[in-house]
Amino acid sequence: MQLKEVKNIFHKELGDIYSKEEIDSFFYSCIEHYLNLQRFVLAIQPGLTLLKEEEQPLFEALSELKMEKPIQYILGTAHFMDLELQVNKNVLIPRPETEELVQWILDDFPVKKPSKKDAGRSRSVISTPLNDRSFKILDIGTGSGCIAIALAKHLPGAKVYALDVSEGALSVARKNAEMNEVDITFLHHNILNPGLELESELVFDVIVSNPPYVRELEKSQIHKNVKDFEPHTALFVPDNDPLVFYRAITDFAEKYLSKKGKLYFEINQYLGDETKALFHTQHFSEIEMRNDIFGNPRMLKADRK
Numbered sequence: 001m002q003l004k005e006v007k008n009i010f011h012k013e014l015g016d017i018y019s020k021e022e023i024d025s026f027f028y029s030c031i032e033h034y035l036n037l038q039r040f041v042l043a044i045q046p047g048l049t050l051l052k053e054e055e056q057p058l059f060e061a062l063s064e065l066k067m068e069k070p071i072q073y074i075l076g077t078a079h080f081m082d083l084e085l086q087v088n089k090n091v092l093i094p095r096p097e098t099e100e101l102v103q104w105i106l107d108d109f110p111v112k113k114p115s116k117k118d119a120g121r122s123r124s125v126i127s128t129p130l131n132d133r134s135f136k137i138l139d140i141g142t143g144s145g146c147i148a149i150a151l152a153k154h155l156p157g158a159k160v161y162a163l164d165v166s167e168g169a170l171s172v173a174r175k176n177a178e179m180n181e182v183d184i185t186f187l188h189h190n191i192l193n194p195g196l197e198l199e200s201e202l203v204f205d206v207i208v209s210n211p212p213y214v215r216e217l218e219k220s221q222i223h224k225n226v227k228d229f230e231p232h233t234a235l236f237v238p239d240n241d242p243l244v245f246y247r248a249i250t251d252f253a254e255k256y257l258s259k260k261g262k263l264y265f266e267i268n269q270y271l272g273d274e275t276k277a278l279f280h281t282q283h284f285s286e287i288e289m290r291n292d293i294f295g296n297p298r299m300l301k302a303d304r305k
Contacts, residue, residue, distance in 0.1 A: 003048045006058055014065055026071050030061045033075045068225040080146040085176045087144055090168030092234050094146040097292045098210050101266050101299050102150045105208060109155060138163060140191055140209040140249055143234060145173030147208055152182035163187040191248050203258045210266035211245035212237050246275055254283050261304045272297035
């Protein structure tokens with residue numbers, strides 16, 4: 001069968017579910033992943049014919065797309081900032097909104113440009129103002145490791161830790177850290193455990209989290225490809241206590257966040273004011289909420305007094 005015929009089948013079978021642009025994206029992602037063919041191949045080889053064994057993974061992917069399984073889970077990979085990450089049913093698919101949260105942190109800790117007087121000095125010394133391993137960052141609910149790995153990549157002078165309750169998620173995150181060649185210390189803990197104790201010397205300068213925040217009552221607004229395939233434990237919280245993770249993390253931060261340390265959250269856009277109110281205590285100041293690229297209140301930062 002010719003490759004252009006396979007493309008036409010993708011559009012015919014998926015046209016009632018996805019837009020033309022989405023289907024094109026799925027098709028080109030599949031041929032690149034399974035056949036190592038770039039998207040311009042049909043322009044330069046319009047009559048390209050596939051072998052039966054080359055067709056098979058494309059049609060298997062098509063069957064899963066018809067069930068609205070996310071393309072990232074089908075291919076087993078997702079992109080986050082400048083990273084390629086492995087993903088599976090144990091972790092959420094990284095979102096563009098979370099990239100904005102990471103960028104906020106990077107903007108607050110900008111990379112230092114080498115000057116002439118730095119010539120000959122070690123790059124590890126001059127690449128960032130965080131030039132010793134005493135500066136510590138903790139990512140709570142790391143999932144795929146996307147936040148922690150991106151921070152470790154862009155702030156190489158910092159010591160990055162990543163915590164999750166799920167061993168399945170931590171297994172994925174460890175593989176992603178290795179694949180992206182960053183050194184991260186992974187911690188298997190439940191942040192909701194009120195008796196959670198870490199090593200006494202672990203005091204962090206930055207704590208960041210994208211915790212579960214979607215209320216059960218919001219399930220009807222969630223698309224099938226998320227609701228049916230992504231891990232519910234990483235998504236949903238009870239209607240009667242939707243800020244349970246934020247409260248637990250702020251309690252944790254009162255003990256493990258350094259004086260004048262910074263706490264960053266991704267938040268539920270419908271609960272911005274309620275989430276912000278958690279920080280109006282004696283322990284936090286300089287509370288700031290930001291909108292995402294879609295204009296929704298999605299990020300929050302607070303400084304420890």
